[in-house]
Amino acid sequence: MRDVNATEADWGNAKSWWRIMGNLNLAHWIIVGASLAVTLYGWWVSQTQIEERARGRFERETTKVRDLVLERLQRYEDALWAGAAYVESLGGDLSVDEWKAYAEQLAIDKKYPGINGIGVIHYLEDERSLAQYLEEQRVLRPHFKIHPEVEIGENWPISYITPVAGNEQAIGLDMAHETNRYTAAKKARDRSMAQITGPIVLVQDAQQTPGFLFFVPFYEYADESADERKFRGLIYAPFVFKRLMDGILARDFRHVGIEILDKKALMFRDVSDGDLWYDPEPLFSSVETVSVYGREWEFRFRTDLKFRQDAGSTQPLIILASGIMVDVLLLMLFASIMRSSKRSQLQTEDLRRVQAELSRANEELTQFNYRTSHDLAAPLKTIQGFVDLAKLDLKKQDYESLAHMIDRIGSQAKRLDDLVKDLLNLCRIDHVNTDLEPVNCKEMVESVFESLSALAADHDVSMRSECLIDEPLLSQPSRVMQVVENLVSNAIKYSDAAKSERWVVVRFEEDFGDWAKIEVEDNGIGIPEDVGERVFEIFYRVGNNSEPGSGIGAYLVRKHVDALGGSVHYKTTPEGTCFSVRIPHQWTKRK
Ligand code: ADP
Numbered sequence: 001m002r003d004v005n006a007t008e009a010d011w012g013n014a015k016s017w018w019r020i021m022g023n024l025n026l027a028h029w030i031i032v033g034a035s036l037a038v039t040l041y042g043w044w045v046s047q048t049q050i051e052e053r054a055r056g057r058f059e060r061e062t063t064k065v066r067d068l069v070l071e072r073l074q075r076y077e078d079a080l081w082a083g084a085a086y087v088e089s090l091g092g093d094l095s096v097d098e099w100k101a102y103a104e105q106l107a108i109d110k111k112y113p114g115i116n117g118i119g120v121i122h123y124l125e126d127e128r129s130l131a132q133y134l135e136e137q138r139v140l141r142p143h144f145k146i147h148p149e150v151e152i153g154e155n156w157p158i159s160y161i162t163p164v165a166g167n168e169q170a171i172g173l174d175m176a177h178e179t180n181r182y183t184a185a186k187k188a189r190d191r192s193m194a195q196i197t198g199p200i201v202l203v204q205d206a207q208q209t210p211g212f213l214f215f216v217p218f219y220e221y222a223d224e225s226a227d228e229r230k231f232r233g234l235i236y237a238p239f240v241f242k243r244l245m246d247g248i249l250a251r252d253f254r255h256v257g258i259e260i261l262d263k264k265a266l267m268f269r270d271v272s273d274g275d276l277w278y279d280p281e282p283l284f285s286s287v288e289t290v291s292v293y294g295r296e297w298e299f300r301f302r303t304d305l306k307f308r309q310d311a312g313s314t315q316p317l318i319i320l321a322s323g324i325m326v327d328v329l330l331l332m333l334f335a336s337i338m339r340s341s342k343r344s345q346l347q348t349e350d351l352r353r354v355q356a357e358l359s360r361a362n363e364e365l366t367q368f369n370y371r372t373s374h375d376l377a378a379p380l381k382t383i384q385g386f387v388d389l390a391k392l393d394l395k396k397q398d399y400e401s402l403a404h405m406i407d408r409i410g411s412q413a414k415r416l417d418d419l420v421k422d423l424l425n426l427c428r429i430d431h432v433n434t435d436l437e438p439v440n441c442k443e444m445v446e447s448v449f450e451s452l453s454a455l456a457a458d459h460d461v462s463m464r465s466e467c468l469i470d471e472p473l474l475s476q477p478s479r480v481m482q483v484v485e486n487l488v489s490n491a492i493k494y495s496d497a498a499k500s501e502r503w504v505v506v507r508f509e510e511d512f513g514d515w516a517k518i519e520v521e522d523n524g525i526g527i528p529e530d531v532g533e534r535v536f537e538i539f540y541r542v543g544n545n546s547e548p549g550s551g552i553g554a555y556l557v558r559k560h561v562d563a564l565g566g567s568v569h570y571k572t573t574p575e576g577t578c579f580s581v582r583i584p585h586q587w588t589k590r591k
Helices: 002-011 014-022 026-089 096-105 127-140 179-191 241-245 305-311 315-395 399-428 441-451 453-459 477-493 529-536 553-563
Strands: 118-122 158-162 210-221 229-240 256-262 265-269 285-292 295-303 437-439 461-467 473-475 502-511 515-522 567-573 576-584
Touching: 026 096, 026 118, 026 210, 026 229, 026 241, 026 256, 026 285, 026 295, 026 305, 026 315, 096 118, 096 127, 096 158, 179 210, 179 229, 210 241, 210 265, 229 241, 241 265, 295 305, 315 399, 399 553, 437 477, 441 453, 441 461, 441 477, 441 502, 453 461, 453 477, 461 477, 473 477, 477 502, 477 515, 477 553, 477 576, 529 553, 529 567, 553 567, 553 576
Parallel strands: 461 502
Antiparallel strands: 118 158, 118 229, 210 229, 256 265, 256 295, 285 295, 437 473, 502 515, 515 576, 567 576
16 A cells, blocks of 8 residues: 555656656667657658648649739730731721720620720821821811820820720820830830830829730731731720739639739739738748730739638647657556566565575574573483482482582572573563663662672672663663673673672763663673674574573673664673663653
């Protein structure tokens, strides 16, 4: 349960995330990396396809618009050539009424909505032809005059225009009065081709928007073979650019704006930054120059916001987002697999450790069984021997020897008793009262001295205590007592008979921090240097030890000190030994 909670907490913790990621191996990263690469590739392909589709649409729309403009001009050109053919069929000239009759049947307002009318310009090459022309025109139109006056020796007056209404100002206007019109007119004559002027503002256009004139030459033929012909004038049509463009792929149905320029002069524009759909940074734009009847027209196209909106697709984003999501899930999956495998690895290690501890404990138990059976059996056998000897003494009525035998039986029984006590203490080591209670060190040491007084008297050892802790300390009294008792009993047992005075001192004092130090010092025989920590091993006894003992005392000391969370060490010389125990404690006086 604890582990599950820890796992949940881990997922929510950024540091743990990095730790989990760190657990992934190269193969995991390669798989996630490859999946990420596929996602990015899919995203890129989809993005590119959408972009190419949009570009295709842009190119189709621009081509269509340009072709429609050119096609429309072509239709107008055809109408003008038809007019020229008509005039030529009449011998190269015609009257105002004849032209009116012809032009009206063209129904230009319906069929050719882009032009304001269709008319005839006569070419008057000199004074003589001018005079003759004016005479002829004034037959039907007495007030006809050419304007403005031009001093170049030739005239290009607009003779007729249909419809007249709205075009009144154009009648009689001399094309030679202004370079743009004059140049285009001459080009049409000299090249025998349809020509248009550069941008002009038509006299007919009340709104003064850009427009141009479209010229087609007509001739008078000298004979049927048409080898010899004389240039007589032009059929012309005035265009207001806006009207020409009207209806060309209605603006609502296309999302590409157009600008048309003639030598940098703007002729038409249906896009401006005030428009609702104007895109300041268009997705696509292009510039194309097209030769149109002697002029170079620059078509500029740019997409608008609606185009951008239609071209946009969420598909690449969906591909990218879902791909990244899959990658994250993959990462999480790998991390969780690694986590569980790491956990089971740790569990296996734990199991191995427990197994090792168990087998060590088992070995200790076997050794313990062997030693205890041996140690119990030895005094029993000795007692048995002494009992047999005592029986013989009784038979011989040797009461002195009998008394001696009984003493020896007694001391062996005591040895057996000590051993059993030690064994009992050993069994109880994990079952002592572990409650923290105040330990009055003075009283405790007194009680230990009392229980060991006979042993001390036997070895002629004086016991002294130095209790430098006034207040009781909090600890487990039974453990502290067994520690002190075992150490003092060893200090007495291993006292040095060769010394004139034998003593043991028990010292309790405060140590750094919240620790207590208990020292048991003697001037006994000391412990050989090479013994070291083995003193604390179970059943260990130094050399040929003549003192009765089981080799359990020092082991019990270490066990109790460990249980108290402390430590035990000793220093020894032939002059004596000092065991030093440190145990952690909150002094009751500070509580
Ligand atoms: P024992 O029952 O033999 O006393 P312990 O485990 O208490 O067993 O002690 C192990 C051995 O360490 C003892 O046999 C003794 O040789 C040595 N020893 C312990 N304490 C002292 C001491 N204060 N002075 C000298 N030798 C000691």
